[in-house]
Amino acid sequence: MDELKYNFAYLDEQTKKTIRRAILKGLSIPGYQVPFSSREMPMPYGWGTGGIQVTSSCIKQDDTLKVIDQGSDDTTNAVSIRNFFKRVTNVQTTEDTNKATIIQTRHRIPEIPLVEKQILVYQVPTPEPFRFLEPSEFETRKIHALKEYGIMHLKLYEDISKNGHISTSYNYPVLVDDNYISAPSPIPKFDNPKMNNNPAIQLFGAGREQRIYAIPPYTKVISLDFEDYPFEATKANAVCQLCGATDSYLDEIIIDNAGGRMFVCSDTNYCHNNLLKKIYNP
Amino acid sequence: MNMNEIIKITNLTKSFGNIIACSSITLEVYPGEIVGIVGESGSGKTTLLKCASGLYKPDSGEVFFRSDDNYVQNICNISEPDLRQLMRTDWSFIHQNPRDGLRMNISAGGNIGEKLMAIGNRHYGNIREAAAAWLEKVEIDSSRIDELPSNFSGGMQQRLQIARCLITEPKLIYMDEPTGGLDVSVQAKILDLIKKLVEELNIAAVIVTHDLGVVRLLADRVLVMKDGHIVEQGITDQVLDDPHHAYTQLLVSSIIQV
Ligand SMILES: Nc1ncnc2c1ncn2[C@@H]1O[C@H](COP(=O)(O)OP(=O)(O)OP(=O)(O)O)[C@@H](O)[C@H]1O
Numbered sequence A: 001m002d003e004l005k006y007n008f009a010y011l012d013e014q015t016k017k018t019i020r021r022a023i024l025k026g027l028s029i030p031g032y033q034v035p036f037s038s039r040e041m042p043m044p045y046g047w048g049t050g051g052i053q054v055t056s057s058c059i060k061q062d063d064t065l066k067v068i069d070q071g072s073d074d075t076t077n078a079v080s081i082r083n084f085f086k087r088v089t090n091v092q093t094t095e096d097t098n099k100a101t102i103i104q105t106r107h108r109i110p111e112i113p114l115v116e117k118q119i120l121v122y123q124v125p126t127p128e129p130f131r132f133l134e135p136s137e138f139e140t141r142k143i144h145a146l147k148e149y150g151i152m153h154l155k156l157y158e159d160i161s162k163n164g165h166i167s168t169s170y171n172y173p174v175l176v177d178d179n180y181i182s183a184p185s186p187i188p189k190f191d192n193p194k195m196n197n198n199p200a201i202q203l204f205g206a207g208r209e210q211r212i213y214a215i216p217p218y219t220k221v222i223s224l225d226f227e228d229y230p231f232e233a234t235k236a237n238a239v240c241q242l243c244g245a246t247d248s249y250l251d252e253i254i255i256d257n258a259g260g261r262m263f264v265c266s267d268t269n270y271c272h273n274n275l276l277k278k279i280y281n282p
Numbered sequence B: 001m002n003m004n005e006i007i008k009i010t011n012l013t014k015s016f017g018n019i020i021a022c023s024s025i026t027l028e029v030y031p032g033e034i035v036g037i038v039g040e041s042g043s044g045k046t047t048l049l050k051c052a053s054g055l056y057k058p059d060s061g062e063v064f065f066r067s068d069d070n071y072v073q074n075i076c077n078i079s080e081p082d083l084r085q086l087m088r089t090d091w092s093f094i095h096q097n098p099r100d101g102l103r104m105n106i107s108a109g110g111n112i113g114e115k116l117m118a119i120g121n122r123h124y125g126n127i128r129e130a131a132a133a134w135l136e137k138v139e140i141d142s143s144r145i146d147e148l149p150s151n152f153s154g155g156m157q158q159r160l161q162i163a164r165c166l167i168t169e170p171k172l173i174y175m176d177e178p179t180g181g182l183d184v185s186v187q188a189k190i191l192d193l194i195k196k197l198v199e200e201l202n203i204a205a206v207i208v209t210h211d212l213g214v215v216r217l218l219a220d221r222v223l224v225m226k227d228g229h230i231v232e233q234g235i236t237d238q239v240l241d242d243p244h245h246a247y248t249q250l251l252v253s254s255i256i257q258v
């Protein structure tokens, strides 16, 4: 097997060890961004190098890996990351959320509730939730250290004043364990409630920014809001036109040159399972 | 520790290299009192204000601050979280340049409401209502609540900064040349506004200026600084009408008497 001239999961053992240490630190201080020295990976930043390094450091021979991008198992990004791990680990891969032990994701949390012993690895472009308000890393660290979190509400205030409601719909800021404000990565706010009290381990890797953070199982995660403008986990007000699901997050896709559109589940595995159920138990 | 003053500075010294910016300064401010600090450029006024408000650590001396509940803290060795908490709740700093005290990319309402959110107010409607009321208080039409500060004139920006600072009704405000960059007619209006609000809310204020007219209008007491020393202090009218120190005499004689 000349493919296996790489170490298992590509990274060398020493590197994995240091990344695991960062992960453990992250799990001990939920929501806190732990710096780590991100390695060069055989793909550019922006392709999930942070998530890949986290997955590499956690994955074992007997794991079953699922990779999704925007909820889908078969987009280019998901396929190439899955193939990468197949090559460098030989572990089993799956599209089935239930069968996966590690799920690496970009932009979604699966619709099927996760369970204990599963690990959800998020690819994170911008780990610092205050970055758009405060460009200086020195200042944002101070914001976290001193818990000067009022300015996140200032952002929501501006949102409501401009648009009449909280218009932030992706990467909606959360308070983890009543302590750190964190970026959930660019998942739709529809997924935010799934982060709360989740039995699975949630790990966040940002390659370019060299940060890892984590949410241990069964941790309180709340989405910031105002008493009179409560958080709402919104989605398109429609049903999936393939499987008929009413409870899943929908993508609107264009289906012909005439601008025809349809709503379909963004979570392809969820949609697929619904269809199978319909076929076998009509 | 028991004290009646809201702030008490004792033997404060601060130098920068060979320059002694403040030398053995002692100063007390009582609740509701307005103290003016005058002196020529480089005399140490700003340095004193920054030491008093915890922005600089003095080389020696103490700065005691008394909160509402008579809790006295030494600003010189307070932890940063405690200092920031005081800045959010008990005192405010009004900068000469409103750009230093405002968030220019945030609406007027957001600027005014920020401190309320910082101390935990989570009701949008209440925050907005308070911000609108404060706009009116500083004589800006509340219909402009969603505009950015850059839409406002210099004088209006300064009013906005004042509203932003006073919304939490601090017990003490520090002002460093609050009307420095404004033309004379605008200055007068802002000073009237400050006077009115400070009296209404019974706020103590320390105001630094090189303009004796400002001191005459606002300050109950005045301190004259020169080369890092307080050379004279007393009731404003007494000091200005009957200056004892040669330097104060020079200052007073150099302005047109009103
Ligand atoms: N950060 C600093 N580093 C070095 N020297 C400083 C610093 N701040 C003030 N000084 C010096 O300390 C002295 C007092 O300065 P300060 O700014 O307190 O004067 P001021 O009375 O506020 O003057 P102005 O009326 O011009 O604002 C000056 O000689 C100044 O050059």
Ligand SMILES: [Mg+2]
Residues within 6 Å of the ligand: B045, B046, B047, B176
């Ligand atoms: Mg000065």
